[in-house]
Amino acid sequence: MENTFVSTSFEETREIANNLAKKLETGTTICLYGELAAGKTTFTQGLGHALGIQRLVSPTFLIMRQYPVTNHPVIKTLFHLDLYRLDSIDDIKAFDIEEIWSSPENLLVIEWPEKFAKNLPKKRFDIHFKANGENERQIIIHKHK
Template sequence: MLSNSLIETKKIAADFSGSLKGGEVVAFEGEIGAGKTTFIQGLVEALGAEGLARSPTFTVMNVYPTGREPVKQIVHIDAYRLRTPEDIFNLGLEEWIGRPDTVVLVEWPRMVGEAEIRTDRTVRILAGEDSDSREIEIE
């Protein structure tokens, strides 16, 4: 899918949110500045969380309650600064993965190497030909 603006990226994310029922782990791939956080903001908003989702680059993990069913909370992890499998599991991630009322979003999943995080879906965001366009692939 092609997005030509932040608004279009958030719309694509909102459309994708309809496929999430809880229990999923979604991996996000793309270079710095590709639009992963913008997509996640649209996704988190569409799932009912209040307030603007922020990239947890320094906090590593944010939890957003939605107050809705079936997805009651969204766990957003930015693994960019993590280096070992122990780093990610020290966050308590295993408590969130697979919970039927939770969706886990992981930016930079490759950074945790051999942690072998189970992912159900992958969103790849690639820079387009101009500064505003993005190619968004969802598997």
């Protein structure tokens, strides 16, 4: 399955994410690809919104942030991981991310997943962002499995 959207505002990008979150199967990892300021964190905020998370900020300096989820029958925690600053596979593995994505109680969202390309879980969405101007973003959502 592949869907292409054109978003003309950050609110619209959040809304696209919000809609995806509502019909998301549990145990699916979300991988967000795209240049700096392409909209990956904005999209994650939309996912968070659907899960009752009001204030989600970029994890860049901390690498990973986690948020409790209280409005979903299965998902209990959203993990937001930003691999931008990590270079080695071993550094990434040290975050125990395989353990995180293996539990349906967790929703794992990864920015800069290309840093972990060969090791990503099979059950995932690959979402590509491309800036077409100051406020326009092309968003391609591809279900990997």
